[in-house]
Amino acid sequence: xxxxxxxxxxxxxxxxxxxxxxxxxxxxxxxxxxxxxxxxxxxxxxxxxxxxxxxxxxxxxxxxxxxxxxxxxxxxxxxxxxxxxxxxxxxxxxxxxxxxxxxxxxxxxxxxxxxxxxxxxxxxxxxxxxxxxxxxxxxxxxxxxxxxxxxxxxxxxxxxxxxxxxxxxxxxxxxxxxxxxxxxxxxxxxxxxxxxxxxxxxxxxxxxxxxxxxxxxxxxxxxxxxxxxxxxxxxxxxxxxxxxxxxxxxxxxxxxxxxxxxxxxxxxxxxxxxxxxxxxxxxxxxxxxxxxxxxxxxxxxxxxxxxxxxxxxxxxxxxxxxxxxxxxxxxxxxxxxxxxxxxxxxxxxxxxxxxxxxxxxxxxxxxxxxxxxxxxxxxxxxxxxxxxxxxxxxxxxxxxxxxxxxxxxxxxxxxxxxxxxxxxxxxxxxxxxxxxxxxxxxxxxxx
Numbered sequence: 001x002x003x004x005x006x007x008x009x010x011x012x013x014x015x016x017x018x019x020x021x022x023x024x025x026x027x028x029x030x031x032x033x034x035x036x037x038x039x040x041x042x043x044x045x046x047x048x049x050x051x052x053x054x055x056x057x058x059x060x061x062x063x064x065x066x067x068x069x070x071x072x073x074x075x076x077x078x079x080x081x082x083x084x085x086x087x088x089x090x091x092x093x094x095x096x097x098x099x100x101x102x103x104x105x106x107x108x109x110x111x112x113x114x115x116x117x118x119x120x121x122x123x124x125x126x127x128x129x130x131x132x133x134x135x136x137x138x139x140x141x142x143x144x145x146x147x148x149x150x151x152x153x154x155x156x157x158x159x160x161x162x163x164x165x166x167x168x169x170x171x172x173x174x175x176x177x178x179x180x181x182x183x184x185x186x187x188x189x190x191x192x193x194x195x196x197x198x199x200x201x202x203x204x205x206x207x208x209x210x211x212x213x214x215x216x217x218x219x220x221x222x223x224x225x226x227x228x229x230x231x232x233x234x235x236x237x238x239x240x241x242x243x244x245x246x247x248x249x250x251x252x253x254x255x256x257x258x259x260x261x262x263x264x265x266x267x268x269x270x271x272x273x274x275x276x277x278x279x280x281x282x283x284x285x286x287x288x289x290x291x292x293x294x295x296x297x298x299x300x301x302x303x304x305x306x307x308x309x310x311x312x313x314x315x316x317x318x319x320x321x322x323x324x325x326x327x328x329x330x331x332x333x334x335x336x337x338x339x340x341x342x343x344x345x346x347x348x349x350x351x352x353x354x355x356x357x358x359x360x361x362x363x364x365x366x367x368x369x370x371x372x373x374x375x376x377x378x379x380x381x382x383x384x385x386x387x388x389x390x391x392x393x394x395x396x397x398x399x400x401x402x403x404x405x406x407x408x409x410x411x412x413x414x415x416x417x418x419x420x421x422x423x424x425x426x427x428x429x430x431x432x433x434x435x436x437x438x439x440x441x442x443x444x445x446x447x
Contacts, residue, residue, distance in 0.1 A: 024226050026143050027445050029216055030136045034446065036217040043131045047124040054121040057114040063102040068290070070095050087296070097290030104285055104321075107277025112270045119267035126260035129446070133256065133437075135215070136444045140433065142212035144426055146226055149205045151422045156198035159415055162394075163191040166407065169398065186404035190411070242370070242435060244363045251358060251438040258358065261351035268347040272340040278333045279326065287319035365435050372428040379421035386410075386417040 024032075034040065071094045079086060103110065170187040209223050218224070252258050291314045297305045305313075326333060393410035396402045437443040 021225060023228075024224060026140060026227075029143055029212065029226070030139050030444055030446070032218070033135055033139045033216040034132055037135055037215070038217060040128075040131055040135060043124070043128040047121070047128045050117070050121040050124045054114075054117040057110070057117040060110055061114070063100050065098065065100045068095070068097045068099065092295040093293060095290065095292040097288055099286065099288035099290075101284055101286040104283045105280075106282045107280035109274045109277035112274035112277065116267045116270035116274060119263045119270065123260040123263035123267065126256040126263065130256035130260065132446050133444065136446060137434070139212065139215050141430065142208065142215050143226060144430055145208045146205065146212060146224075147228075148422060148426045149201060149208050150228060151426075152201045152419060153198065153205060155415055155418045155422070156194065156201050159194040159411065160191070160198050162411065163187070163194045166394075166397065166404070167191045170404070183404055186408075190404060190408045193408075242366045244359070244366045247366065247435065247438050248359045248362050250440050251362060252355065254440060255358060255438075257354055258351075261347070261354045265344075265347045265351050268340070268344040272337070272344050275333075275337050275340040278336070281323060281325040283321065283323050285319075285321050287317070289315065289317045291315040362435075362438055365431060365438070369428075369431050369435060372424060372431055376421070376424040376428050379417065379424045383414075383417040383421045386414040390414040 072092070074091045074093075077086065077088045078091060167184075167187040167190075170184050174181055174184045206223070212226075213221055213224055291311050293307050293310045293314070295304055297310060299305055390410045390413070393402060393407050397404070397407040433443055
């Protein structure tokens, strides 16, 4: 038994290690997040609720049919249902009927309500898709943050390695009496500073991993492994320069947020028409069939007529129509119409605000894109220049021509240039991916 338990324990540990060692791509992270994000489920439930409301609005067009049955035992003085005479006895009776009704005209309220519910259902579908895109952007941002910090860790490790090499060099020089002990303290201080920076970046990396794990709703895990290398970003101008108006025109045609608001405008318009329908007369048709059994109905011998005979003899049918004309109800209907007009105007205004916000976002992204293109090129040149300056400073330091403080300054400038270039590349990648999304390119694999 102990061997068996140990065997299953080893299998469990192996599976856990394989899971934690899985290398996640961006598409895999987004797909997992969409399948497991709890907040996204709320929008799915809202969509399902509106779908059922739409289906019910279709069924509301059908006639209504109801069955009726009762059972009575009357005590004391009462009217005999057979001859309307006054009797003082207990009477048993029961009745059965099937009734139906159909609305012939209600000011097109049901038709307009059906159309409104259909638009609202479509709006919630688009809002559900919009939330998927927003979640995908959050996951993408967290994913690239991890890649950026991993790049910082690589730079920090290089800095620590350089500082460690210099510290060992100075230590040997001090032991040989070529350099003073103060130089060793300066080299050690630079080494500790670089190690602290490395530790801080490692802590930032854990925090970034946690952000991604929370966005994906992965429980029971503290770290995640993603694709380690940030591929070189190539900017192509085959489609021409980035122009806000043209990108906005494309985005407006497919963005779920825009389509959802337009559906809500159409729904509000139909709801207004349905509310106006309450000002018109309504006409309905009804009919039914029924029968009953009464204990007081007797034959010539005074014997109660059997149930089967009464069921046939007491049968009745009816058909009728009713007309309802609204005359005055405290202006309640007209007040509801006015309120619905306001709701319609508010929906149109909200749609305009949504379009305006989308245009402003695209406008800012295009401006940032143009700035990042030049910024990335400048940081690339600065990094190359600072690399050369540091190499020269390193050689001069090894020859004793400069002290550790001057070397540390050159090394810090080189690390800053690396960080700035890495950050500019990451920002440009996120910006380009976002603009490509608004241009209608398949950035996310979302159904």
